[in-house]
Amino acid sequence: MTMKSAKPYIEENKQRFIDELIELLKIPSISADSAYKKDVILTAEAVKEQLEKAGCDTVEICETPGYPIVYGEKIIDKNLPTVLVYGHYDVQPPDPLELWTSPPFEPVVKETELHPEGAIFARGSCDDKGQMYMHVKALEYMTKTDQLPCNVKFMIEGEEEVGSVSLGWFIERNREKLANDVILISDTGMISKETPSITTGLRGLSYVEVEVTGPNRDLHSGLYGGAVANPINVLTKMIASLHDENNHITIPGFYDDVEELSKEEREKMAEAPFSLEDYKAALDIDDVYGEKGYSTNERNSIRPTLDVNGIWGGYIGEGAKTVIASKAFAKISMRLVPDQNWEKITELFKNHFESIAPKGVRVKVKPHHGGTAYVTPIDSLGYKAAEKAYEETFGKTPIPQRSGGSIPIVALFEKELKSKTILMGFGLDSDAIHSPNEHFGIWNYLKGIETIPQFYHFFTEMSK
């Protein structure tokens, strides 16, 4: 048995596939901001409806301590393998709003240089509503054309952008229901439309918020300036000290568990097509920056990092105010690599940051969330099936690639469900996920819908 190419079906239903995704993108399911609670719930309901229409036998909205998880399944034969699709229906906050060329929750199709076929501009278009929805449409294709070769389960959550806080709770309580042979996720990218790739490594994450308190109230900088610790000045000094002159992170013990790649592995990585000039030009920067002794591609994949994601304190309005703020804040995230444990790293950060506070201020470190890094073995059945699927639809063997991003739940899946995860991402670096003007190429969207059924086919065949 083979899987017929989905191309004709996609061509016939293309406009509907786009319109349906646009409807989903209109709901501002921002999990980080409680003002959007209603919209997050509405999105879960919309996903449920679409899973039913696509052919799932049962779909439920499962309550959790946080936002609900949409679970759907179509079991055709208990003796056949089962694919578990994971995705998320929540999105990042859209700010800074003023940089969007069209409103983040009013999706529009626009042509770009990379996407002459058009791209859908909206928050979540790529991350992850668009990529998640490819799986829903792939299921539709397989059920409508009677070609579904195995069982399928869907687990679509609403808290990925805030650290998947309820997912562990849910999995623990539903191990049997979620039992599967392979987990399939599209929440990453590929090198380019011409160079398909499969993500085999993900960085872990530790996200914290810090607060520095000096005097008990805002002070006049003329009367107190120079005589009391200014929480903003202190915070800048404390953050600055977290990197040394070689951009190594100075937190004691931070590198203790970092997996060091062999010379061979690093050489193989260096073979991936990459132009430093193009990279710099695309970001309009005159130079890259990072840890001494590592290349750009190493810095953002196999090395841990520490970045301030937000900082604020004092007067930030128009004009001038001569104030010494009582408090200053920062949001700081660390990307982790195998085998760093995110909880240990969070603890190391907290202890170190509190220890470097000078007299005259008080420091609080509030852990937000985290996740452990993950590497997919390229000799696994799932990886091999994915490789064949790409060969079928792209006509090329995909390149295995380590990514700098984090999907913390992949390590959790392995631990709790004992199965491997395959990261079939169809986004591009230029899709501006987490940024203003996020978009997802229609070509990429449809290519995903075309490729996914082939994975089901090869995975089932190879499992025999």
Next chain:
Amino acid sequence: MTMKSAKPYIEENKQRFIDELIELLKIPSISADSAYKKDVILTAEAVKEQLEKAGCDTVEICETPGYPIVYGEKIIDKNLPTVLVYGHYDVQPPDPLELWTSPPFEPVVKETELHPEGAIFARGSCDDKGQMYMHVKALEYMTKTDQLPCNVKFMIEGEEEVGSVSLGWFIERNREKLANDVILISDTGMISKETPSITTGLRGLSYVEVEVTGPNRDLHSGLYGGAVANPINVLTKMIASLHDENNHITIPGFYDDVEELSKEEREKMAEAPFSLEDYKAALDIDDVYGEKGYSTNERNSIRPTLDVNGIWGGYIGEGAKTVIASKAFAKISMRLVPDQNWEKITELFKNHFESIAPKGVRVKVKPHHGGTAYVTPIDSLGYKAAEKAYEETFGKTPIPQRSGGSIPIVALFEKELKSKTILMGFGLDSDAIHSPNEHFGIWNYLKGIETIPQFYHFFTEMSK
């Protein structure tokens, strides 16, 4: 001739004096925020009306390139001395609003430990509407009781909190109109209700805003973290480097023109009553912080300083966003001492800050405004007259005191109008000017109204 005590007149009119000030405080004349333009203008008109009612012969609202200056005068005899009163009717922005216990522009009288007679809580109650209005009421007393001993001119501006940007322009064009023998300002504080003091030194100011730009858009910190310069991390490093381990400022040439006080002068300063324990307790800090080798009172008066007044960049909303911001910003002010030139210092800062930017970011420094430091000689006629006035109403000789704050226009007055400025401030450190819950003690307000006429008297007598 003597000046009769204003006490009985004040007692009789006390409630009206408070009510009139409260009306003025209701108008949110925030010069830093253009949204309040109408209110700033309305305040100028209210001040004009009050000056007329208090006895000025002519009052005009003088247009400038910015907010208008209210000018009023009462000339009784060209051969008598002329006092020029300066004040400002604009106020600081009130944020952070959530820390006010009552709305900043809905004045209320509340009792506090230091003010058992009650204090008026409102933005501008002390700085400077309340202190400026003492002069209006002092004039009322002198005219209504036929005791005005000399000529008086008022110049009340609306841009003090944004650097008095139009004042130089106005003075240049009105030297003759503004001609005077002494300038009187109440825009400072005194040590305590029991220890009257007169400010004899003011620090200068250079206020700048800096912008650090990295990549041309916000980036996903997972995909780019560690591989490009993060503008917030870079900004913290740059700001941190502006002080060395002894809290000396590292800008080359910064200290070149700083006046070094003699051992004797520093010893005399150290005699002023000061309790480090009370100071720390009032601010709820476990230690003070500042330049090595100097005491707290020296750090905030005779030494120049550099403070971040505001910082912002990246995601500062609720929850977590894993973003590398394209830009980061800070507002930075430097307090200057004699004989530092603020324009030179601004230039030194700009050159230095731009020079320390690492590759991978672009840095902009935008000078906001500035002013030169000033010292009033205590052997001047004006100082001696003020001293006598305080002796009359407080029964104590006031202590000459250097202040850390800046009223940049005092140096300008000396240069353009060739006269000395006397800083008779009646506020207290605890009045929380520039902070939430700014207030002005009713005792202080009335004591000012009582003391000012005595200054007119002694200054006129001593000028004979």
